[in-house]
Amino acid sequence: MELFDVYSLLPVTIERGLGCHVWDVEGQEYLDCYGGHAVISVGHSHPRYVKAIQEQVAKLGFYSNAVVNPLQQQLAEKMGKICGYPDYQLFLVNSGAEANENALKLASFHTGKSRVLTFTKAFHGRTSLAVEVTDIPNIVAPINGSGHVTRILWEDLDKAKEEIKKGDVAAVIVEGIQGVGGINVPSTSFLQSLRKLCTDYGVVLIMDEIQSGYGRSGRFYAHQHAGIKADIVTMAKGIANGFPMGAMIISPDIKPVYGMLGTTFGGNHLACAGACAVLDIIRDEKLMENATRVGQYLKDELIKLPGVKDVRGLGLMIGIEYDEPIKEKRLDLLLKQHLFTGVSGTNIIRLLPPLSLTMHEAQDCINRFKRV
Numbered sequence: 001m002e003l004f005d006v007y008s009l010l011p012v013t014i015e016r017g018l019g020c021h022v023w024d025v026e027g028q029e030y031l032d033c034y035g036g037h038a039v040i041s042v043g044h045s046h047p048r049y050v051k052a053i054q055e056q057v058a059k060l061g062f063y064s065n066a067v068v069n070p071l072q073q074q075l076a077e078k079m080g081k082i083c084g085y086p087d088y089q090l091f092l093v094n095s096g097a098e099a100n101e102n103a104l105k106l107a108s109f110h111t112g113k114s115r116v117l118t119f120t121k122a123f124h125g126r127t128s129l130a131v132e133v134t135d136i137p138n139i140v141a142p143i144n145g146s147g148h149v150t151r152i153l154w155e156d157l158d159k160a161k162e163e164i165k166k167g168d169v170a171a172v173i174v175e176g177i178q179g180v181g182g183i184n185v186p187s188t189s190f191l192q193s194l195r196k197l198c199t200d201y202g203v204v205l206i207m208d209e210i211q212s213g214y215g216r217s218g219r220f221y222a223h224q225h226a227g228i229k230a231d232i233v234t235m236a237k238g239i240a241n242g243f244p245m246g247a248m249i250i251s252p253d254i255k256p257v258y259g260m261l262g263t264t265f266g267g268n269h270l271a272c273a274g275a276c277a278v279l280d281i282i283r284d285e286k287l288m289e290n291a292t293r294v295g296q297y298l299k300d301e302l303i304k305l306p307g308v309k310d311v312r313g314l315g316l317m318i319g320i321e322y323d324e325p326i327k328e329k330r331l332d333l334l335l336k337q338h339l340f341t342g343v344s345g346t347n348i349i350r351l352l353p354p355l356s357l358t359m360h361e362a363q364d365c366i367n368r369f370k371r372v
Contacts, residue, residue, distance in 0.1 A: 010334060017044025020354050020361050022340070033365050034340040038179075038211045038317070038352035041238025042281040046356075049241050049277045056273035064264060071272035078279045079249070083220045085233070088249040089256065092267030096210035096236030097125025099246040100173070102261050103232045104129050107171035107204035110254045117163055117172040119154045121181030124173060124208055133173055135181070154178075155190045157197075164201045171204040171232075172197075176212035176222030179352075182344045183312050183319025191226035204231045204254075210246070211317070214238040215282050215355055218292035218315035225314065238355075240274040287355035291315035294362045298351065301366045309347075318351040319344060329372055337368035 013025045020043060022032050032040070042049060056071075063069070072092060080086040093099050108114055118124070118133040125131060131140050132149045150169075152159040163169060172194060178184040198205040207230035212222035214235060219225055221233060231254065236246035246266070250256075265271075282288065295315040302320050303311045310321040322329070325346045333339045333349075342350035351365075 012334065019043040019045075020357050028338060030334075030338040030340055031361060031364055031368065032340045033351045033353040033357070034342045035238075035352050035354050036242070037342065038216060038237045039242055040354045041214055041216070042241050042278055042285075042287065043354045043356040046241065046277075046281060048281055049274060052273045052277035053243070053270060056270055060269050062265075062268050062270065065262070065267065069267065069269060069272065071269055071276065072267045075267075075272050075275050075279070078276055082279055082283055083249070084224060085229070085249050087252055088233075089252065089254075091248050091250060091261060092271070093246040093248070093263050094244050094265050094271075095125075095246045096208075096234065097127045097130045097246075098263070098266070099210065099234035099236055099248045100124045100130040100133070100206075100208060101128055103206045103234050103248050104133070104171060104173065106232065106248075106250065106254060106261065107206060109257075109260055110204060111170040111202065113168050113170035114148050115163075115168045115170060116149050117160060117169055118149055118151050119174060120151060121154060121178055121184060122151075122173075122175060123178070123180035124175075124210075154181075154184065155187065157190065157193050160194060161197055164197055164203055167201075169201070169203050171206050173206040173208055176207055176209045177217065177314060177317055179211040179317070179350070180344055182321070182348050183317065183350060185222075185312060185314060186226070188226040191223055191228050195228040195230075198231070206230060206232045206234065208234050210234055210236045211352070212314075214278075215288040215291060216315055216317045216352070217313075218288055218295065220288065222314060222317075239278065240271050241278050243271050243274040245271040245275055282355065285356065288315075290357070291355045294357050294359055297359060298362050298365065302369070305369055313351075316351070316353055316355055316357060320349040320351070322347050322349070332372045333368065337371055339365060339368040 014022045015025045016023050022030050076090040122135045124133045132144050207223045209221045231251045234248045239245045299311050307322050309323045312319050344350050
């Protein structure tokens, strides 16, 4: 049997990792400044994380949501203390797309309405409604074109107000920082005005913090830099440091009903054990503060590089825009300088390293950039 060939693969086979470094099958070391799409939040093979997974799987790897799982409540308590939403409700799933699907469904249940506003350059997932609110037409199949989504220009508040005033909008969904769209940080005035619009007209504001959340921006959620609260916040990526997991936190104004949402694997014992360890590590090792400090250093140095047009982002979510396509440059960084990076479009390199990236490793990253 052959694999279903949908990935354009880099010519590297990673065998192991430790901290912010990985090694391929030939023993070559790489500095990992991408973390597998922002998934590795506390570093590869962190000993506290490894211990938590090992101890849990030795006791119980899985049982369904038909029984009480105390680890879920432990995770909710830990998250409530660190995330700034202590009175919200937690629902656990398996991925970011699944979190957004459930958030949109819940918003429709809550409001009784069916239309969703989204923005240009958005990325919210590849499934059903999540892919329809994503601004990449070639990954939206005909069956996904439900007609429930209206897309407006990024930060176009006048158009957002015009659409919301029609009275049929259930939710507005927006990323804390646009990732795939080019590391676009929403302005404080935009988020604050959008929050007010949603409040005034009874629309659910969903903040997608799947890539930009979990401490990556220097705050637990990127939208907290604007001083607002969402009605629903979705997250995944770094939540369990590589174990598949997603989640959403939900306003106490939105009431649960038995059976309205459900999942087989979401919030399973192993995922919760890993996620609890991640929160403890972020807190104890002050990784949000580290992301702010190291991220600012990287931005200050990257803007000095030849050919760099702009550097944007917050914390350790950084986009480096060049004045020409970066495909060959990124390959040189990987194959000649052994530095993992990501891309956004044709001209932007993305950096999403583990939040544990040290200043010394950041300096090493800059030196590897300089050599190309």
